[in-house]
Amino acid sequence: MSLPSLQTLRAFEAAARLKSYSKAAEELSLTHGAVSHRIRELEQRVGVTLFKRAGNTMQLTPDGQQLETQVRQGLSILEQAFPPPKGAHSKAQRHIIITAVPSLASTWLFSRLSDFRAEHPEIDIELRVTEALNDYRKEGIDLGIRLGAGGWPGLHSTKLFDEALTPVCSPDYRDKHKLIEPADLKRAMLLRNPWTPWTRWFQAANLDWPEPNTGPKIDDSPLLLKAALAGQGIALGRQWLAIDEIRAGRLVTPFDIAVRDSFAYWLCWPTGRPPSPDAQRFATWLQARAAAEEPPCPIKIAEAAE
Structure with missing residues (x-):
């Protein structure tokens, strides 16, 4: 059985991340119909429904969430194997979603994010600042930084610092x-x-x-x-x-x-799946910065x- 095309997988990943066929089409310079057609083909290929409509957004089904994790990891590995030529500007940057409590996001974290961007200019970070304990799977969040005692249901957590x-x-x-x-x-x-x-x-x-x-x-x-x-x-x-x-x-x-x-600060990610390679790069960088801090x-x- 033939594999789905790379264009189909990119359409699926963009629609899952942006929760919208229209936004995915805009990002990939395709029509809405083309994105919808590619996702229908993918659903027929895997034999399950991947999206369901929720208001004005397209939400992944449980089967879609599982496939998204695998597709994102696969695309990340391919992007690392075939980086763009030096001097070339890639329209579709690699992308990770981080959530953080406002107190640390606006102080310690904010002043250090530019260092990560300088080291990894190919990775875009979407920072969502909130006190709420998000549904990481439903909202497509890769990593979170929480203040608390740890042990949140549905999340792995490792302490950054007391x-x-x-x-x-x-x-x-x-x-x-x-x-x-x-x-x-x-x-x-x-x-x-x-x-x-x-x-x-x-x-x-x-x-x-x-x-x-x-x-x-x-x-x-x-x-x-x-x-x-x-x-x-x-x-x-x-x-x-x-x-x-x-x-x-x-x-x-x-x-x-x-x-x-x-309370302490914790790095968190959803149970049941490892972080994507780019999310793992950010996690490793963040843990190293935290460990290097002196009072x-x-x-x-x-x-x-x-």
């Missing part, structure tokens, strides 16, 4: 309020985040203080750091979100105490009582 919390503020704010030891916080405005209460850090610093009930309250970690950067007070910051600002000297850590956060300052990680 998170720790330590007070951060601008250098001017530290100097103005003479913040030298933890008890000096009585002179400071404590910026609050309901997801990272101060009491755990107080316990680690041997301060018998209650949770603050006054002061600005911001439930977004990057925005909390912006308030500290603006000199509005001192924040209990997640160190991996603040690391670039600390290294640049725009934020400082006045004390040598941090508490380990109960932003020589801090002592103190385990706070729950």
Whole structure:
């Protein structure tokens, strides 16, 4: 039995990724009818229905999801074996879909993605930023970066790095309020985040203080750091979100105490299938970058009582 043509497989992969025959046709410079015809031929070839209509989109069936994984891997292997000539510009770039929590996506991850693009210009990254736990299979997501305790149903997960919390503020704010030891916080405005209460850090610093009930309250970690950067007070910051600002000297850590956060950052991918070769390249790169990171300052990680 003859194999499907490469054009048919490309049409299927594009329609699966874009969830639309029309968008696939536009990307491949074909007509909608040509894409539809190629997919009908493929369905007849494999003997199963590959797509079903859902509103204005075309969603893969379970059989279609299984075939998509195999087709994407096959196309990726062929693209690696036959790279375009130097100087040639390929219209159809290789493509991976990454999802990430907003806090890390807008800080640590964002500032490092350009390094991956420089090393792998042939791979396009689609970054979807959300707190929601997506359906990776249904939405065609290759990899995800989550904040939590791990162990999500339907996902493999491997830890990227633990998170720790330590007070951060601008250098001017530290100097103005003479913040030298933890008890000096009585002179400071404590910026609050309901997801990272101060009491755990107080316990680690041997301060018998209650949770603050006054002061600005911001439930977004990057925005909390912006308030500290603006000199509005001192924040209990997640160190991996603040690391670039600390290294640049725009934020400082006045004390040598941090508490380990109960959550960590995890790299995730769907169970039942290995990541595509390009997704695996990104995963390997990301894990190497995470492993090479040093804490932003020589801090002592103190385990706070729950």
